Amino acid sequence: MTASPATAPTPASTTSEPLLKVTDLTKHFPIRRGLLQRVVGAVRAVDGLNFEVSKGETLSLVGESGCGKTTTGRMLTRLLEPTKGEILFEGRDITHASVGQMRPLRRDVQMIFQDPYGSLNPRHTVGTIVGKPFRLQNVKTEHGIKREVQGLLELVGLNPEHYNRYPHEFSGGQRQRIGIARSLALKPKLIVADEPVSALDVSIQAQVINLLEDLQDELGLTYVVIAHDLSVVRHMSDRVAVMYLGNLVEIADRDELYARPMHPYTTALMSAVPIPDPSRRGRTERIRLEGDVPSPISPPPACRFHTRCWKAQEVCKTETPPLVELAPGHAVACHFPENVDLPDPAVRPGASSPLQAAAAELSPGGEVPHDDASRDAPRVIPLDASREDAPVDAPERTDASGDAPGDVPDDAPGGPSKPEDA
Ligand SMILES: Nc1ncnc2c1ncn2[C@@H]1O[C@H](COP(=O)(O)OP(=O)(O)OP(=O)(O)O)[C@@H](O)[C@H]1O
Ligand code: SF4
Ligand SMILES: [Mg+2]
Numbered sequence: 001m002t003a004s005p006a007t008a009p010t011p012a013s014t015t016s017e018p019l020l021k022v023t024d025l026t027k028h029f030p031i032r033r034g035l036l037q038r039v040v041g042a043v044r045a046v047d048g049l050n051f052e053v054s055k056g057e058t059l060s061l062v063g064e065s066g067c068g069k070t071t072t073g074r075m076l077t078r079l080l081e082p083t084k085g086e087i088l089f090e091g092r093d094i095t096h097a098s099v100g101q102m103r104p105l106r107r108d109v110q111m112i113f114q115d116p117y118g119s120l121n122p123r124h125t126v127g128t129i130v131g132k133p134f135r136l137q138n139v140k141t142e143h144g145i146k147r148e149v150q151g152l153l154e155l156v157g158l159n160p161e162h163y164n165r166y167p168h169e170f171s172g173g174q175r176q177r178i179g180i181a182r183s184l185a186l187k188p189k190l191i192v193a194d195e196p197v198s199a200l201d202v203s204i205q206a207q208v209i210n211l212l213e214d215l216q217d218e219l220g221l222t223y224v225v226i227a228h229d230l231s232v233v234r235h236m237s238d239r240v241a242v243m244y245l246g247n248l249v250e251i252a253d254r255d256e257l258y259a260r261p262m263h264p265y266t267t268a269l270m271s272a273v274p275i276p277d278p279s280r281r282g283r284t285e286r287i288r289l290e291g292d293v294p295s296p297i298s299p300p301p302a303c304r305f306h307t308r309c310w311k312a313q314e315v316c317k318t319e320t321p322p323l324v325e326l327a328p329g330h331a332v333a334c335h336f337p338e339n340v341d342l343p344d345p346a347v348r349p350g351a352s353s354p355l356q357a358a359a360a361e362l363s364p365g366g367e368v369p370h371d372d373a374s375r376d377a378p379r380v381i382p383l384d385a386s387r388e389d390a391p392v393d394a395p396e397r398t399d400a401s402g403d404a405p406g407d408v409p410d411d412a413p414g415g416p417s418k419p420e421d422a
Contacts, residue, residue, distance in 0.1 A: 017090070017091055018052035018053060018054050018055075018088075019053055019054060019055045019057075019089065019090060019189060019190060019222050020052065020053040020076065020087070020088070020089055020190060020222070020224070021052045021053075021086075021087075021088040022049055022050060022051050022052070022076070022085065022086070022087055022088075023050055023085055023086040023088075024048050024049070024050060024084060024085040024086065025046060025048070025049040025050075025072065025075060025082055025084075025085035025086075025087065026046055026047055026048055026049075026082060026083045026084035026085050027045045027046040027068070027071050027072075027075055027080060027082055027083050028042035028043065028044050028045070028047075028083045029042060029043040029045055030042050031043065031297065041297055041298075042297070043296050043297055044246050044296045044297070044299060045068045045071040045246055045296055046068040046071050046072050046075070046246045047068075047245075047246035047247055047299075048084075048085070048246075048247065049072060049085070049243075049247075049248050050248065050323070051241055051248065051251060053190070053222060053224060054222070055189075055220075055222055056216070056220055056221075056222055057222055057223075057238045057239065058216065058222075058223040058224075058225060058236055058237050058238050058239075059223070059224050059225070059237065059238065059239050059240075059241060060224075060225045060226070060227060060233035060236070060237040060239070060240045060241065061073070061224065061225070061226050061227075061241050061243055062226075062227050062228065062229070062230055062233060062240055062241070062242050062243065062269065063228065063242060063243035063244055063269075064228060064244070064293050065228060065293070066245075066293050066296065067243045067244055067245055067246065067293065068243060068245075068246040068296070069194070069226040069227075069228070069243060070114075070194055070226065072226075072243075073111065073192045073194045073224065073226050074111075075087065076109070076190075076192050076224060077109050077110070077111045077192050078094060078097060078102055078105070078109070079111070081096070082095055082096075089105065089108070089109065089190070090108075090189075103137070106136075106137065106186075107133075107137060107186040107187070107188060108186075108188050108189045108190060109188060109189070109190045109191075109192070110183035110184075110186070110188040110190070110191050110192070111183065111191070111192045111193075111194065112176075112179050112180055112183050112191060112192070112193040112194065112196050113179060113194055114194045114195035114196070114198060114199060115199055116172055116173075116175035116176040116178075116179055116199055116200070117167075117172070117175065117199070119179055120167040120175060120178060120179065121167075122166065122167050122168060123166075124166070124167075125163065125164050125165060125166055126149075126153070126158075126162060126163060126164070126165055126166070126167070126170075126178055127146065127149050127163040127164060129167070129178060129182055130149045130152055130153065130178065130181045130182045130185060131145045131146070131148070131149045131185070132182070132185075133182065133185040133186050134148065134149075134185060134186070137186060139186065146163065148185075149163065149181075149185075150163055152181040152184055152185060153178075153181055155181065155184065155215070156177040156178075156180050156181045156184070156211060156215075157177060157211060158170075158174060158177050158178065158181070171204075172199060172200050172201070172204065173200055173201070173204035173207060173208060176196065176197070176199075176200060176204075176208050177208070177211065180196075180208075180211065180212070180215070184215065184219070187219070188221070189221070189222060190221075190222045190223075190224070191221055191222070191223050191224075192223075192224045192226070193212065193223060193224070193225045193226065194226045195226055195227060195228070196208060196209075196212065196225065197209060197232060198227070198228070198229070198232070205232065209232075209235065209236055212225075212236065213236055223236075225237065229273075230258075230269050230270060230272075230273050231273040234254070234258065234273070237254045238253065238254060239251065239252065239253050239254060239257075239329075240252065240254055240257045242257075242263060242265065242266045242269065244265050244293075244304060244305050245293055245294065245296060245299050245304040245305075246296055246299065246304075247304055247333065248323065248333070249263045249265055249266070249305065249323075249332065249333045249334065250262060250263040250265075250266045250330075250331065250332045250333070250334075251323075251330075251331050252327075252329060252330035252331070253329050253330070256327070256329065256330050257330070258270065260338075260339035260340070261338065261339065262326065262330065262332040262334065262337035262338055262339055262340055263305075263332050263333070263334045263337060263338075264305070264309050264310065264311050264334065264336075264338065265289075265305050265309070267287060267338060268287040268288075268289050271285060271286050271287040272286065272287075287310075289308050290308060291307070291308055294307055300317075301317065301318070302315075302316060302317050302318050302319050302320050302321075303316040303317070303319075303320065303321050303333075303334070303335065305334075311336050313335070313336070313353075315335050315352040315353050315356075316335055316336075316353075319335070319352065319353075319356075319370060320333075321333045321334050321335045321353070321355050322355070322359055322369050324355060324358060324359045324362065325362075326340050326342070326358060327340065332355075334355060335352075335353030335354065335355045335356070336353060336354060336355070337354070337355060342354035342355065342357060342358045343357040343358055343361055344357065345357045348360045348361070348368055349368075350368040350370075351368045356368050356369060356370075
């Protein structure tokens with residue numbers, strides 16, 4: 001394939017340089033054994049991510065436990081050194097920035113952690129915790145650190161008079177607000193929020209999500225939000241990227257993704273999202289994925305989802321599906337995507353799946369993409385801007401297995417269980 005820019009699609013409205021651009025981002029944790037601590041393998045936590053985040057946008061990274069979300073977030077905030085790939089922030093390459101080079105960046109990129117209990121030092125007062133970024137960065141503020149911190153506490157809905165209280169004197173939701181206040185201290189441009197509400201009661205989750213949205217409007221923040229649950233990020237995302245076992249398998253605008261998920265894994269995640277409208281409940285099927293996510297030490301070859309996918313065919317086990325933009329801004333890495341009409345592979349010599357046929361059609365050279373052993377990251381084949389929108393059709397699904405020919409029967413090893421009414 002000749003043209004294969006290595007970035008996932010950005011929002012159609014975006015023309016300016018992205019705030020964040022990630023190319024082939026990879027993190028392999030070495031596994032060491034023996035007295036000499038020889039490297040005997042690696043945990044392939046993140047394996048070749050490509051995406052961009054525009055200024056003021058919220059991109060959510062979603063996927064099951066262990067798929068590499070936190071590792072990605074920690075690389076973006078440079079708390080972890082990537083094994084491979086590139087991170088551009090405002091066009092600057094920060095992939096391997098040194099501590100000194102990172103100092104100004106630490107102001108611009110902040111992280112909110114999942115655990116509002118563990119992420120705050122219990123021996124420090126709120127004033128010390130929220131004021132720490134100022135001290136670390138030697139920032140002299142106009143009104144002094146105390147006034148600045150009290151302003152931040154007020155901004156996130158806490159009582160500024162509680163400046164001298166300790167974390168244990170606050171509720172879970174209030175502690176998460178303290179974490180948010182700390183992340184805002186240095187007026188960052190990008191906040192990576194790792195499961196910001198998953199440790200909170202449902203009633204408090206909505207309050208914290210609303211707070212994050214209000215702060216985004218007020219301060220022009222850009223968010224990368226990490227979540228394992230599609231329902232949590234539904235209202236706050238502009239775009240959603242779905243991860244499976246270290247790979248990005250689908251990325252699209254929020255409404256597009258929820259209306260017509262193309263990757264079977266996304267469909268399965270979506271089927272678990274509660275439907276608020278009682279009249280629609282029971283009409284959608286619940287897809288239960290069997291088994292755990294395979295080990296990232298030796299992930300399944302080709303499509304990593306094939307051991308759990310009810311649509312898996314032979315090509316899924318031998319050829320990595322490239323990430324292909326099949327509708328504007330909507331890219332998917334699946335040989336047999338759902339909710340979209342694709343060309344018959346028979347019309348493209350050498351194509352073994354509809355995705356390969358579509359990729360060949362979209363490629364200027366018309367080549368069918370085939371696995372390249374030297375390549376870890378899936379290629380992204382963008383839709384030609386001059387081409388008419390790819391035909392997108394959203395047929396009603398009639399059963400859990402979909403209607404693709406050659407589906408793995410439900411009783412096959414690793415196949416899905418029968419759907420249940422939601
Ligand atoms: N420091 C480390 N050393 C070795 N393996 C690690 C390390 N950190 C994470 N991993 C492994 O990398 C994989 C991805 O972990 P990560 O924490 O990024 O997943 P996650 O998607 O955030 O999961 P969760 O939803 O449970 O938080 C997991 O298999 C994890 O065990
Ligand atoms: S149909 Fe094949 S390529 Fe698509 S998700 Fe299932 S196993 Fe992977
Ligand atoms: Mg995590």
